[in-house]
Amino acid sequence: MQPNVTKKRKGYLGALALMLILLGLYWGLVQAPPDAYQGDTQRIMYLHIPSILTAYLSFFLVFVGSCLYLWKREKRDDILAYSAAEIGVLFTALTIIEGSIWGKPTWGVWWTWDARLTLTAILLLIFVGYLMLRSLIEEESRAASAAAILGIIGFLDIPMVHMSVYWWRTLHQPPSILRPDKAPWDNVHPAMLTALAINFVGFILLYFYLLSLRFRLGEITEEIKTRRLDRGQ
Amino acid sequence: MGAWGYVFLAYGIVWGALLWYFFSLKRRFRRAEIELAELRSVEGLQSHAEK
Numbered sequence: 001m002q003p004n005v006t007k008k009r010k011g012y013l014g015a016l017a018l019m020l021i022l023l024g025l026y027w028g029l030v031q032a033p034p035d036a037y038q039g040d041t042q043r044i045m046y047l048h049i050p051s052i053l054t055a056y057l058s059f060f061l062v063f064v065g066s067c068l069y070l071w072k073r074e075k076r077d078d079i080l081a082y083s084a085a086e087i088g089v090l091f092t093a094l095t096i097i098e099g100s101i102w103g104k105p106t107w108g109v110w111w112t113w114d115a116r117l118t119l120t121a122i123l124l125l126i127f128v129g130y131l132m133l134r135s136l137i138e139e140e141s142r143a144a145s146a147a148a149i150l151g152i153i154g155f156l157d158i159p160m161v162h163m164s165v166y167w168w169r170t171l172h173q174p175p176s177i178l179r180p181d182k183a184p185w186d187n188v189h190p191a192m193l194t195a196l197a198i199n200f201v202g203f204i205l206l207y208f209y210l211l212s213l214r215f216r217l218g219e220i221t222e223e224i225k226t227r228r229l230d231r232g233q
Numbered sequence: 234m235g236a237w238g239y240v241f242l243a244y245g246i247v248w249g250a251l252l253w254y255f256f257s258l259k260r261r262f263r264r265a266e267i268e269l270a271e272l273r274s275v276e277g278l279q280s281h282a283e284k
Contacts, residue, residue: 040236044243090254094247101243213258220265227272
């Protein structure tokens with residue numbers, strides 16, 4: 001992965017993400033049929049699943065960047081981890097909000113201390129802590145090392161979040177798409193699957209677009225700090 | 234609130250938050266670029282004066 005792509009490539013990536021997002025909105029809100037049991041509220045799924053998968057991807061990049069930073073001590077890996085953590089927090093918070101809005105008409109409550117929900121909230125808190133840690137420790141390299149360790153520990157929560165619906169009795173449903181016993185097209189209406197796939201790809205492209213911007217911002221900020229240090233400011 | 238009310242609430246919050254983040258990122262990016270350009274020009278002037 002190369003987050004520092006050229007400005008032109010970033011523009012193409014952003015335009016492609018926007019096109020897929022608009023197409024995804026059309027498929028999710030117009031083209032896909034309502035669910036047989038939940039009706040139209042199920043359309044929140046076209047945001048909910050892409051959001052959490054994007055958050056997982058983001059925290060995986062935090063994990064990779066953190067491991068590389070602890071191993072090689074290259075600032076570039078730390079910038080990648082920091083950038084991915086910031087965007088991952090945004091997507092996790094959005095997942096919880098969407099889930100809460102979906103939960104109210106489906107379960108009758110905005111929130112419940114279900115294993116999946118609680119572990120997702122813990123995931124969010126770990127990475128909010130990661131961002132706070134970076135601003136609390138003044139010495140740059142210490143902050144980066146401490147954050148890298150927390151980033152690695154935080155990533156380990158993801159398999160628990162994913163498996164929680166199998167390990168515990170939960171209100172949150174088990175996966176409908178990625179089931180070991182059935183292919184997705186045997187279980188879900190093709191139009192619903194198409195809407196989900198378009199939204200998923202749109203979210204991933206948007207994610208890489210935002211990551212490339214945030215990564216470049218991290219590089220510029222680093223250069224500013226270095227130049228200020230050189231000038232003795 | 235009806236089914237569509239919940240759907241539009243969720244879509245509104247998600248896309249509103251993503252747009253807000255995108256524009257705030259752009260703003261931070263622009264500020265950092267301006268600051269870096271200023272530092273570079275000051276350094277350029279200093280090295281020119283030293284010569």
